[in-house]
Amino acid sequence: MQASELTISSRIADLDLDMVYAFLSQETPWAKGMPRATFERAVAGSLCFGGFVDGKQIAFARLITDEATFAYLCDVFVLPAYRGQGYASALMKHIFASPSLASLRRVVLVTTDAHHVYAPHGFTSLANPERYMELHRPDVYRAAG
Incomplete structure (x- = not known):
C-alpha cells in the first residue's frame, strides 16, 4: 500500500493542538504529564510544523530557534498508525528546506532511539560532547501539576 x-503547515491555526498535546502529555516519555499551560507556552515560543494526511494531522515537530543561527528540534512524532511510511523523513526534509532554517549554523536534538530517522538529514553524534552541559529537571511536570 502506497x-x-x-x-x-507551520501555521498554528492549522494544527490540531488538542491531539498534539494529548499525544505528547500521555504517550511520550519526555513530555508525560506536561501541564496544558506549559504546552501552550512552548508552542507560542516555538516554530511548529504539522504533517497532515487527507486533512488529518498525523505528525508534529517543534523548533526552538532564533531562525538565524541556532535551533533545538524537539517534540517530533508521527502517530503510531502512520509510522514506517516515510512521513518523518518528509517532515524533516520540509523543515530544513524552509528558508529561515536552511542556513542555520547549528541544529541540535536529543533522541533515545530514533537516530535512524535523523542521520539521513545530516545529524551525527556530538563532535565535542564534553563542551555541552545541561540543567535537567526530570520531575518538573510533577511539581507543576
Missing part, C-alpha cells in the same frame, strides 16, 4: 501524500 502512503498518502503528506502536506505540511
